[in-house]
Amino acid sequence: MSGRHGSTEKDTAGGVGRPAGEHAAARGGARLAGVRKTYGTGDTEVHALDGVDLELAPGSFTVVLGPSGSGKTTLLNVIGGIEQATAGSIEVAGEEISGRSPVDLAGFRREHVGFVFQFFNLVPTLTARENVEIIVELTGVGDARRVPDLLAEVGLADRADHFPAQLSGGQQQRVAIARALATDPDLLLADEPTGALDLTTGRQILGALLDLHRAGRTVVVVTHNASVAQIADTVVTVVDGKIRSVEHNPEPAAAEAVSW
Numbered sequence: 001m002s003g004r005h006g007s008t009e010k011d012t013a014g015g016v017g018r019p020a021g022e023h024a025a026a027r028g029g030a031r032l033a034g035v036r037k038t039y040g041t042g043d044t045e046v047h048a049l050d051g052v053d054l055e056l057a058p059g060s061f062t063v064v065l066g067p068s069g070s071g072k073t074t075l076l077n078v079i080g081g082i083e084q085a086t087a088g089s090i091e092v093a094g095e096e097i098s099g100r101s102p103v104d105l106a107g108f109r110r111e112h113v114g115f116v117f118q119f120f121n122l123v124p125t126l127t128a129r130e131n132v133e134i135i136v137e138l139t140g141v142g143d144a145r146r147v148p149d150l151l152a153e154v155g156l157a158d159r160a161d162h163f164p165a166q167l168s169g170g171q172q173q174r175v176a177i178a179r180a181l182a183t184d185p186d187l188l189l190a191d192e193p194t195g196a197l198d199l200t201t202g203r204q205i206l207g208a209l210l211d212l213h214r215a216g217r218t219v220v221v222v223t224h225n226a227s228v229a230q231i232a233d234t235v236v237t238v239v240d241g242k243i244r245s246v247e248h249n250p251e252p253a254a255a256e257a258v259s260w
């Protein structure tokens with residue numbers, strides 16, 4: 001079969017095109033024990049995380065709730081290896097990441113984690129397609145040929161050549177989700193992903209995250225909006241750097257049920 005382009009191998013790269021509702025093999029998961037994150041020293045010391053024990057099952061969809069300043073972002077960032085915890089054990093996707101150097105953590109993030117932020121953080125001078133491709137180039141992880149599939153997966157097949165300024169907020173957030181998927185991560189971590197969006201657009205973004213969860217990924221969404229919790233199978237409430245409660249929801253609602 002020389003000269004034949006492409007591959008006869010089965011595409012095992014993370015469920016692109018997998019129909020919604022069909023749960024794939026679960027990936028990711030996290031286990032935290034005695035995790036602390038302290039900023040500053042002495043008078044300015046802040047215990048952003050103050051002894052967190054938490055287990056997120058592989059393939060779970062977790063919403064983290066809590067008031068502003070309660071430690072939600074810090075929790076997400078230590079799970080994703082953006083920040084080093086001050087103490088405790090953090091096992092993510094089967095790897096212990098506490099105590100690792102920043103360089104090691106960068107490697108861990110490349111292999112396992114995708115992040116989505118409130119304000120999209122796209123490069124304004126690159127098109128939607130290029131904003132996703134650059135992640136493959138920079139990390140050396142993933143396959144640039146998959147980028148059109150990723151954009152299609154988030155409903156942006158017809159916007160690939162648009163620049164961020166030519167896209168609505170919801171479309172920009174879809175590009176950001178496709179970018180987070182570029183390395184085919186086990187975990188998708190989203191910090192207030194609907195915080196800058198209107199309700200209709202926000203529901204669409206939550207629906208897109210639910211679809212990615214059905215493809216097997218562990219998804220964690222941080223929000224101050226309690227209504228978002230109803231779409232999660234696991235709801236974690238954080239207060240003053242501590243876990244206040246972990247509730248399991250046997251019948252999560254669809255994104256349309258969310259309101260604000």
Ligand code: ADP
Nearest residue numbers: 039046048066067068069070071072073074075
């Ligand atoms: P949330 O996301 O729930 O609003 P954060 O995790 O951002 O909360 O912050 C938790 C606490 O840690 C807050 O008191 C915040 O001011 C503090 N904090 C967060 N990041 C830093 C930092 N880089 N330096 C100092 N204090 C910080």
Ligand code: MG
Nearest residue numbers: 072073074191
């Ligand atoms: Mg925050």
